[in-house]
Amino acid sequence: MTITRTKRATSHPVGRSTLPAPKYPRVFGVDRGRIVQYGVFILLALFVLAPIVPILYQSFRDRPLYEAGGLLTPSNYTRLFTDAGFGQVILNTAIFAVGTTVLTLLIAIPMAVLVVRTKLPFGRLLGLSMQWPFFISTLILGFGWITLYGPAGFISVQVRQFLGFLPWNLYSLGGMAVTEAVGLAPIAYVFCANALRQSDASLESAARVCGAGPLRILFKVVVPMLRPPIVYSSILVFSMSLETLSVPLLYGTPVRIEVFSTFLYTNGLQSIQPDYGILGAASTIILAVTIGTVAIQAKVLKNARRFISVRGKATRPRLLDLGKFKWVAAVAIVIYIVFGALLPILGLVFRSFTMIFTPLANPFDSLTLSNYERVFTFPVYVQSITNSVIIAAVGATLVSILALLAVLVARRSPFRFARSVEYLALIPQAMPGIIVGIGFFWVFALMPGGGLVQGTLMAVIIAFGLRALPTAFGSIAPAVMQIGHELDDAARTSGADWFGAFFRILRTLLKPAFVGALILVFVTMMKEYSAALFLSSANTGVIGTTMLDLWVQGNTGSVAALATIQIAITAVFVAVANLFMKGHSDA
Amino acid sequence: MPEVHVKDLHKKFGDVTVLNDINFTIKEGEFFTLLGPSGCGKSTTLNSIAGLESPTSGSITVGGVPFVDTAHKLYVPTEERNLGMVFQSYALWPHMTVEQNLVMPLAIRKVSKEEKASRIYEALDTVGLAHLKDRFPHQLSGGQQQRVALARALVYSPSVLLLDEPLSNLDAKLREQSRAWLKRLQVDLGITTVYVTHDQDEALSLSDRIAVMFEGKMAQIGTPAEIYEKPATAAVAAFVGSCNFFTGSLTAISGGTATVRLDNTGLEVKVASTLALKPADAVTVAVRPERLRITSSSDAAGTNVLETTVLTRSYVGSRYEYGLKLGSNVVQVVSPVGDLDGGVRLVFEPEDALLYPGADVPSAEAQELMTVAA
Amino acid sequence: MPEVHVKDLHKKFGDVTVLNDINFTIKEGEFFTLLGPSGCGKSTTLNSIAGLESPTSGSITVGGVPFVDTAHKLYVPTEERNLGMVFQSYALWPHMTVEQNLVMPLAIRKVSKEEKASRIYEALDTVGLAHLKDRFPHQLSGGQQQRVALARALVYSPSVLLLDEPLSNLDAKLREQSRAWLKRLQVDLGITTVYVTHDQDEALSLSDRIAVMFEGKMAQIGTPAEIYEKPATAAVAAFVGSCNFFTGSLTAISGGTATVRLDNTGLEVKVASTLALKPADAVTVAVRPERLRITSSSDAAGTNVLETTVLTRSYVGSRYEYGLKLGSNVVQVVSPVGDLDGGVRLVFEPEDALLYPGADVPSAEAQELMTVAA
Amino acid sequence: GSTNADKPAANAVPEGFPSYYPADYSKIVDASKAEGGKLTIYSNTDQENWAPILRDFKAKYPWTQVSADNLDSDEVFQRQLSEMATGKAPADMLVSNAVQAWASYGEKSDTLMEYDSPETKQLPDYAQLMPNVWAMSLDPVGIAYNTALMKEAPTSIAGLAKTVTADAAGYKNKITTRDVKGAWGFTVSHAFAEGSSDAWTGLDEILPSARPESSSGTQKEKILSGEYVAGFFISSAVGYPAEKASGGLVKFVLPTDGTVVLGRGIGITPKAPHPATAKLFLDFVLSETGQNAVAEGGLSSYRDNVELSEGRHTYQEVEKLAGKDGIIRVPYTMVPDAEVTAFVSKWNAQLGS
Ligand SMILES: Nc1ncnc2c1ncn2[C@@H]1O[C@H](COP(=O)(O)OP(=O)(O)OP(=O)(O)O)[C@@H](O)[C@H]1O
Ligand SMILES: Nc1ncnc2c1ncn2[C@@H]1O[C@H](COP(=O)(O)OP(=O)(O)OP(=O)(O)O)[C@@H](O)[C@H]1O
Numbered sequence A: 001m002t003i004t005r006t007k008r009a010t011s012h013p014v015g016r017s018t019l020p021a022p023k024y025p026r027v028f029g030v031d032r033g034r035i036v037q038y039g040v041f042i043l044l045a046l047f048v049l050a051p052i053v054p055i056l057y058q059s060f061r062d063r064p065l066y067e068a069g070g071l072l073t074p075s076n077y078t079r080l081f082t083d084a085g086f087g088q089v090i091l092n093t094a095i096f097a098v099g100t101t102v103l104t105l106l107i108a109i110p111m112a113v114l115v116v117r118t119k120l121p122f123g124r125l126l127g128l129s130m131q132w133p134f135f136i137s138t139l140i141l142g143f144g145w146i147t148l149y150g151p152a153g154f155i156s157v158q159v160r161q162f163l164g165f166l167p168w169n170l171y172s173l174g175g176m177a178v179t180e181a182v183g184l185a186p187i188a189y190v191f192c193a194n195a196l197r198q199s200d201a202s203l204e205s206a207a208r209v210c211g212a213g214p215l216r217i218l219f220k221v222v223v224p225m226l227r228p229p230i231v232y233s234s235i236l237v238f239s240m241s242l243e244t245l246s247v248p249l250l251y252g253t254p255v256r257i258e259v260f261s262t263f264l265y266t267n268g269l270q271s272i273q274p275d276y277g278i279l280g281a282a283s284t285i286i287l288a289v290t291i292g293t294v295a296i297q298a299k300v301l302k303n304a305r306r307f308i309s310v311r312g313k314a315t316r317p318r319l320l321d322l323g324k325f326k327w328v329a330a331v332a333i334v335i336y337i338v339f340g341a342l343l344p345i346l347g348l349v350f351r352s353f354t355m356i357f358t359p360l361a362n363p364f365d366s367l368t369l370s371n372y373e374r375v376f377t378f379p380v381y382v383q384s385i386t387n388s389v390i391i392a393a394v395g396a397t398l399v400s401i402l403a404l405l406a407v408l409v410a411r412r413s414p415f416r417f418a419r420s421v422e423y424l425a426l427i428p429q430a431m432p433g434i435i436v437g438i439g440f441f442w443v444f445a446l447m448p449g450g451g452l453v454q455g456t457l458m459a460v461i462i463a464f465g466l467r468a469l470p471t472a473f474g475s476i477a478p479a480v481m482q483i484g485h486e487l488d489d490a491a492r493t494s495g496a497d498w499f500g501a502f503f504r505i506l507r508t509l510l511k512p513a514f515v516g517a518l519i520l521v522f523v524t525m526m527k528e529y530s531a532a533l534f535l536s537s538a539n540t541g542v543i544g545t546t547m548l549d550l551w552v553q554g555n556t557g558s559v560a561a562l563a564t565i566q567i568a569i570t571a572v573f574v575a576v577a578n579l580f581m582k583g584h585s586d587a
Numbered sequence B, C: 001m002p003e004v005h006v007k008d009l010h011k012k013f014g015d016v017t018v019l020n021d022i023n024f025t026i027k028e029g030e031f032f033t034l035l036g037p038s039g040c041g042k043s044t045t046l047n048s049i050a051g052l053e054s055p056t057s058g059s060i061t062v063g064g065v066p067f068v069d070t071a072h073k074l075y076v077p078t079e080e081r082n083l084g085m086v087f088q089s090y091a092l093w094p095h096m097t098v099e100q101n102l103v104m105p106l107a108i109r110k111v112s113k114e115e116k117a118s119r120i121y122e123a124l125d126t127v128g129l130a131h132l133k134d135r136f137p138h139q140l141s142g143g144q145q146q147r148v149a150l151a152r153a154l155v156y157s158p159s160v161l162l163l164d165e166p167l168s169n170l171d172a173k174l175r176e177q178s179r180a181w182l183k184r185l186q187v188d189l190g191i192t193t194v195y196v197t198h199d200q201d202e203a204l205s206l207s208d209r210i211a212v213m214f215e216g217k218m219a220q221i222g223t224p225a226e227i228y229e230k231p232a233t234a235a236v237a238a239f240v241g242s243c244n245f246f247t248g249s250l251t252a253i254s255g256g257t258a259t260v261r262l263d264n265t266g267l268e269v270k271v272a273s274t275l276a277l278k279p280a281d282a283v284t285v286a287v288r289p290e291r292l293r294i295t296s297s298s299d300a301a302g303t304n305v306l307e308t309t310v311l312t313r314s315y316v317g318s319r320y321e322y323g324l325k326l327g328s329n330v331v332q333v334v335s336p337v338g339d340l341d342g343g344v345r346l347v348f349e350p351e352d353a354l355l356y357p358g359a360d361v362p363s364a365e366a367q368e369l370m371t372v373a374a
Numbered sequence D: 001g002s003t004n005a006d007k008p009a010a011n012a013v014p015e016g017f018p019s020y021y022p023a024d025y026s027k028i029v030d031a032s033k034a035e036g037g038k039l040t041i042y043s044n045t046d047q048e049n050w051a052p053i054l055r056d057f058k059a060k061y062p063w064t065q066v067s068a069d070n071l072d073s074d075e076v077f078q079r080q081l082s083e084m085a086t087g088k089a090p091a092d093m094l095v096s097n098a099v100q101a102w103a104s105y106g107e108k109s110d111t112l113m114e115y116d117s118p119e120t121k122q123l124p125d126y127a128q129l130m131p132n133v134w135a136m137s138l139d140p141v142g143i144a145y146n147t148a149l150m151k152e153a154p155t156s157i158a159g160l161a162k163t164v165t166a167d168a169a170g171y172k173n174k175i176t177t178r179d180v181k182g183a184w185g186f187t188v189s190h191a192f193a194e195g196s197s198d199a200w201t202g203l204d205e206i207l208p209s210a211r212p213e214s215s216s217g218t219q220k221e222k223i224l225s226g227e228y229v230a231g232f233f234i235s236s237a238v239g240y241p242a243e244k245a246s247g248g249l250v251k252f253v254l255p256t257d258g259t260v261v262l263g264r265g266i267g268i269t270p271k272a273p274h275p276a277t278a279k280l281f282l283d284f285v286l287s288e289t290g291q292n293a294v295a296e297g298g299l300s301s302y303r304d305n306v307e308l309s310e311g312r313h314t315y316q317e318v319e320k321l322a323g324k325d326g327i328i329r330v331p332y333t334m335v336p337d338a339e340v341t342a343f344v345s346k347w348n349a350q351l352g353s
């Protein structure tokens, strides 16, 4: 005993009696935290596995699910692989997906480095604009690109006049990959930019002190440090390009280049005699590839922590000065934004106000509002707009809540199947939309009470929601990981149970991440349509399906009008949400 | 104020055993410290008491209430243990004011409005921060945050207070001042406290008793003076306070005094020891810097005298710390004299040194740091 | 080894003045430390020398070469200054092995292959890590990483070595050991070194000279002993080493001895002072804990004797630290005696205390920590 | 969402029923009222085509509430079959111009409701496409070309082929046709190849310069932009409006050497939830009023005395333009798998790359 002065308090600390610890009720010895965890797990499992099961079953059945008396057989797989063109399809898909991934990175990484790490004229503005292409669906981006850069596009015509020939061919795997890459680059950009913002600026200072100039620092220190976000976004982009339908369909059909998604589309919905068995088998393969990539991703994410060294006090990043090169860089980014997204969007908006849009005639001669008129005279079209907004708003809310709970269970609970929850949430990442649609169609058809959902907006929300879940999960997870464990631990020791810790403490802290996820999911669901092809009815069409209808009928002007409306709604929502976020970024 | 009994605690993460047979009892009102290097399992032990980790086997009882008993599959969740805990990073909820931070545990316990107010005032007053109750954590200095965290842990009068390196995020000066303050507070409150730190100065100056841990095992439990003056192993001696180690071999042992031939110089020194050793056994002699006397070459008188040269001299506030070269070893000595240089003599009595069996030197890293070209 | 001249350095971030009229000269081969509390501008000063920040005004010259001179719009970029720097977070490039980390600066300087190899070996050998050259940073302990960072800063023989809190990420024990090692290394290499720390122990034991900074201003520049024993202001006395402060008013001053009536007890004490003060002036008496003698009540003999009671006693390794109650103040005293209790007397001679004009006490926070209910 | 435009009916909708209707027809009307008048149609027909039909139907039977889902041509049947398999099939009627799909659907047992429309006798014999399936419209498939780029106006596939062969390099990849891997493309192309004796002579010449597209809309848009100079096998539903909207830049012609005419089948599902309303609708569509509305909506009606005016098209007009012998009506029969495969590979082998 070293304490001499034993004026030991006879009373309790702070002169009070000990308050009893709270007691939490248990159902058969299970506390409510555990109930929530199991609830999320089961809900997710149902949600994600439900549409997969009918497809798996179909892949082993010798006739469509709707026909009675089928036999189980592996013949669908053998037929798929012996199908004459299938080898070529796989090769095309590989080239397209790898090409898209590589191009995406080639665009995104330099831009992220330039915007976040260097002194760039109008850096903030450029950084914000970098994300535009994400707000446009690839269907629209594809249309836009054809209008500009297709064999008879506005720009192509000018270039051909000037050079005498056209140095590019949009209708090729390369063309598809470039377009898709422009559309997906914002995702990789955001990943890299966030990592760059977090990384330790003293690594760069150290290089400068050693005598390295700005360029050497970029190539020797900054870019190699980006390996984790690069790997993560590559896998995401790769699986997205496996699944994407619009661009391959638009560019590939005239030159008969088929990739996996168009193969599924033509053999599924468009075929002379749809072969559901092959469709199921092909979908199963794509699912297997997806699960493989998700597994790789989980592994890489796990090791990524070893790679990033964020330690000690936060250091203020010092922006590198590239000297004259910064103007080159700024111009490069402007070119990307202008030619990749801005011109196609402007073209689209302009298209929506003209009768015909061709380099062969002055479009100002045919200015009109009739494209909008057509959209607004048919209540079904108008309804598809309101449907889209309802679906995106309700869906974004539900999906973000589910994703938030899933992240908490996966990353913040002692739950036994925490890892499985994460896998479940990420698997839908590359489930083709059509497959999700068909799968849910059967789920609703076979599930007791499913009839109540079938054909309603709820069905579409569920299908779109599934596809958006990984996005929401992916955007909330890092935020949760950033919040120290000890904040929940402190709540636990103070007497809150697992659920209480979330409800009382983390809820408020996660609000910005939640709003971020809300925006992302809203945008994603606004753009989504393929899952609705099989699920929607006359009353439940969405902007995307209406656009497809109008396109098939040749009402391109109205397609442009709808696309313009869609972009406008998205822009308004994003702006409002950002305002809201700013208001709440205090504390 | 209840006793804490920790019995046969084991904890594995996967295949790695992090805690191995941990046993200790903390007396009512005692300030008990877990001291050890980073990664030795201190936090895991503390978290097991708090219920934030569940041990692989063993039992923990606080004030007669069993919290964990793996033999009987008993496990009380954290929130029902009613302990107060302060984390290294304070873990204040950043979106709540100081007051709101303190309200939370009371709200969970459904305390009446008046009692809430009075308890919060009392707790904040105890830590001297009643005037800051409307601030947000980010508007407070590190030291103030740390005190708010303490107030939050005390506001519901928990049975035991658990502190995990609560001072390590403060800067050097404030850490020292807060240490004295914390000590007074705990004496005043008389609350049973378990304190985790890897800072020996903190452990020595704060604790009633210290448990020194290495790699998931208990090395020694005792009062600060016992730990410092009679360290059970060379590792404890090295970890608690500075210490110079010399390996050597025993040449003779009789009457509580061992004669040791040092490896680095070949000289013989006499050390008091009651160990059962026989000649030629490898041994380690440990001497604390302040037990070594240093004199200029000529007038040395003492049982053990070693010839050395001065490598470095540092002023450490009213005293000087010398780095001396003995063979390829650096020897650290503290002396009030500040003008020594060149060849000097080190003198110490047999009772000033400690003897450990085996060539039991500190970690490889420490060894590297204490070696110079001979 | 060149001299460093820093002249009239000012730095503003927006409207906030972070450095205000900083002037100092570092002699060739000197170990110069910038010491001060967090946020006082130490890193900004160091970064200005390194070129990582550009000062708002002022000039910096190293070895006769002007690096910055705002009057002449001169600014040499970081990469052309040939300095070595170690960061608090070490800033090792995590994707490169230890060797690759060291190759980078040499590759930039287009060093021949053989010289590269020999320089790297030498640098790693200096820090005792030649055997770890193929490891990645994350495979090293904190201490080893810190030494690799040092090796990287030394491998191209920079003219000056800049160290920004290089030890603050190490745990207490290792920090202490590394301190002694770093000191020996610097003495061996004789390289001009600028060291930044907020840890007074580190500053005292490592430096040839120390510059104490507060809020962007220089408070005192001097050797460790000067800083510790003759602190220019109460703030310096408080920051460097522990110190007890008593406010009071002067009752008489004559022959280098001032008589002060203390506010908290009303007693008078005598303090040696050469300040030009007149009676009734508010003054602050500062006494370091180790300069106070503590005796059991009866046998006190000395110029100043104060009656106090023991609040707490801590063992701090071979000595005891007492917290004594004097009025509403806590007084800290260090004593080799460990069995004092109840009422005791504090004794000190006029020369043991320092006198500062004004009621110049340390920060409000420190004050809070040192107050008890009277 | 019923698509009843608010505009007043352009066609006079007569009250009552023609004399050839059975006497107890009012029973069906009463049954329809009892059902509530709801009607769900699965179709692959555009809202614009439906609008006048639904408008006039509502004018005649004001209690009705028709919703026409717009699905893909095959999806109409796949969805119906799937829903029948699960026992919950909300569709009352199917409307589609996917011949193969109709034929294969009709082959299955119990997929259509037995009904004999009183209008059948008033219509040409080709109005009945299959048992219990009638043609709502008979839509021709033609050639569209860009008048700014095409020097010589084509009048037939063979003529177009000749123009193309004359300047093979110039027309390389400048001609578009429909992808035969899709159901519609196959039906039309196969019917043309079968229906015209020397069809392959022209096709052999033109296909190497042609590129396939998967929708008429895309074809039209690209002809307009100049990416293609001309396209054949373009649906009139797209072709006619394009001609009108482009201000003469695009022209739509019916080839004299074989104008494929595709019947748009309409039939009632066997377990239709609203059978009476479905019958009323079927009879209405085939009636004179209905056929006038069909024409107004942009499809080609085929009943004899439908008024032909600006923007309206009829089968009779097609007969006049393409010649009676130039018409190839697509039979509602299944093409065997082997033949499909053989035709698709032959076609695709000829296509340019
Ligand atoms: N969840 C975990 N999974 C695997 N290993 C773990 C886990 N938590 C802790 N460990 C390991 O257990 C050992 C003891 O950890 P603990 O946090 O108790 O150490 P500590 O003594 O508190 O160290 P420090 O002073 O650094 O806080 C360490 O080696 C650590 O790596
Ligand atoms: N880029 C910047 N913009 C604005 N203020 C800055 C910036 N960099 C530093 N400061 C401010 O300047 C002051 C001095 O900072 P500096 O980093 O030099 O402090 P320091 O003495 O090194 O502190 P520490 O011990 O915490 O590292 C601080 O108040 C800091 O907030």
Ligand SMILES: [Mg+2]
Pocket: B042, B043, B044, B164
């Ligand atoms: Mg710990």
Ligand SMILES: [Mg+2]
Pocket: C042, C043, C044, C164
């Ligand atoms: Mg600093």
